[in-house]
Amino acid sequence: MDTPEEPLEIAKGVYWVGVIDWNLRDFHGYETPRGGTYNAYLIVNDKITLIDTVKASFADEMIERISRIVDPSKIDYIVANHVEMDHSSALPRVLEVAPNAKIFATERGKTGLNEYYAESGCSGWNFETVKTGDELKIGKRTLMFIEAVMLHWPDSMQTYLKEDNILFSNDAFGQHIATSKRFDDQVEDVMEDAAIYFANILTPFSSRILKHLETVGKLGLQIDMIAPSHGVIWRNDPQRIIDAYAKWASGASEQKVLVIYDSMWGSTEMMAKAIAEGVRASGTEVVLFHLRKNDWSMLIKELMECRVFALGSPTMHNGMFFTMGGFLTYLKGLRPKDKKVSFFGSYGWGGGAIRQMEEALKNTKMEFVEEPLKVKFRPERQDLEGCRQLGIKLGEIARS
Numbered sequence: 318m319d320t321p322e323e324p325l326e327i328a329k330g331v332y333w334v335g336v337i338d339w340n341l342r343d344f345h346g347y348e349t350p351r352g353g354t355y356n357a358y359l360i361v362n363d364k365i366t367l368i369d370t371v372k373a374s375f376a377d378e379m380i381e382r383i384s385r386i387v388d389p390s391k392i393d394y395i396v397a398n399h400v401e402m403d404h405s406s407a408l409p410r411v412l413e414v415a416p417n418a419k420i421f422a423t424e425r426g427k428t429g430l431n432e433y434y435a436e437s438g439c440s441g442w443n444f445e446t447v448k449t450g451d452e453l454k455i456g457k458r459t460l461m462f463i464e465a466v467m468l469h470w471p472d473s474m475q476t477y478l479k480e481d482n483i484l485f486s487n488d489a490f491g492q493h494i495a496t497s498k499r500f501d502d503q504v505e506d507v508m509e510d511a512a513i514y515f516a517n518i519l520t521p522f523s524s525r526i527l528k529h530l531e532t533v534g535k536l537g538l539q540i541d542m543i544a545p546s547h548g549v550i551w552r553n554d555p556q557r558i559i560d561a562y563a564k565w566a567s568g569a570s571e572q573k574v575l576v577i578y579d580s581m582w583g584s585t586e587m588m589a590k591a592i593a594e595g596v597r598a599s600g601t602e603v604v605l606f607h608l609r610k611n612d613w614s615m616l617i618k619e620l621m622e623c624r625v626f627a628l629g630s631p632t633m634h635n636g637m638f639f640t641m642g643g644f645l646t647y648l649k650g651l652r653p654k655d656k657k658v659s660f661f662g663s664y665g666w667g668g669g670a671i672r673q674m675e676e677a678l679k680n681t682k683m684e685f686v687e688e689p690l691k692v693k694f695r696p697e698r699q700d701l702e703g704c705r706q707l708g709i710k711l712g713e714i715a716r717s
């Protein structure tokens with residue numbers, strides 16, 4: 318089999334045995350232009366321990382990688398930090414190879430795995446459930462489990478290797494990048510990818526993240542390395558990604574306005590550009606995003622970083638344009654805090670887009686600012702001046 322990546326020893330007796338998904342471009346709707354990885358780790362001690370697995374389609378590649386270190390049938394323990402299939406769907410295959418392996422998961426993890434893998438004989442798997450603070454001796458080394466409820470699923474857990482100060486953080490602190498490099502200090506722009514990951518996966522759980530960081534702090538763990546289940550491992554001052562999480566979870570910080578829109582025949586786009594010109598004239602940075610011409614995962618990251626944005630949609634069939642509908646559904650689910658939003662759009666007769674956009678965000682914590690701007694068909698000079706004035710106000714709000 319073609320397995321170009323050797324297992325990599327990240328600390329003495331601790332190996333990365335994950336897989337690289339070079340062709341991943343869509344991760345449950347999250348656009349991944351740089352691909353991704355599913356990281357699994359093998360600890361060779363008296364008890365051979367596998368931390369997480371990979372996506373089912375890569376199971377044999379992971380097993381082959383493990384076989385370069387130990388006989389995979391000798392795996393004693395599997396830590397299942399998370400039920401989601403990118404980390405668990407290789408489990409049935411691993412258990413075919415190592416049928417006596419014992420699985421450690423949270424109570425919810427065990428339930429979730431049973432629900433997913435009932436047809437793979439999960440009821441016969443040997444489980445031990447664990448909770449925060451529980452320890453497992455695997456020889457001279459010790460694992461400690463830390464529940465990470467809703468980071469980002471109810472079952473989520475992290476595992477700390479005490480003697481080596483490594484936190485196997487599962488999805489938290491991850492990034493979607495396919496690279497043959499395994500460490501943060503070897504990859505440029507890793508913080509940018511980590512921010513996109515946070516914005517799209519973890520934003521709704523920001524308060525929990527702050528609490529979790531507090532719990533980890535109280536446990537007094539020395540963390541020399543953070544080994545997430547996606548992307549590169551943080552070994553160069555891991556505190557910087559912990560601090561970045563604390564910052565991102567605390568809310569927006571940039572004085573910038575985003576103008577997010579779609580347009581069929583260009584009228585809403587003319588309005589968007591005039592608003593952007595107003596923001597610029599006010600001395601505030603502005604970025605324009607056409608919904609069909611931009612990667613939404615990156616756009617969401619931009620949106621999380623700033624407090625003010627304008628949403629523009631033409632009316633189509635009495636409502637908002639369908640990309641705006643999808644975008645607002647996604648945005649609403651992310652429950653961003655501390656946002657101010659204004660609406661605009663062109664219509665032909667009865668209108669409806671603005672009403673629907675307002676309706677979509679009505680019961681959220683997003684605050685509506687300034688009167689919505691509606692223009693019938695193509696905007697005229699005075700309409701564009703109105704847009705420009707709106708932009709100036711939004712720019713001022715962003716800096717206030």
Ligand SMILES: Cc1cc2nc3c(=O)[nH]c(=O)nc-3n(C[C@H](O)[C@H](O)[C@H](O)COP(=O)(O)O)c2cc1C
Binds near residue numbers: 582630667668
């Ligand atoms: C397929 C289609 C459906 C439309 N449906 C409506 C509608 O139900 N109500 C309305 O007021 N205008 C409707 N319009 C008119 C547009 O809202 C109008 O042309 C507007 O200026 C388009 O803005 P845009 O140039 O930004 O795409 C429709 C236009 C198209 C092409």
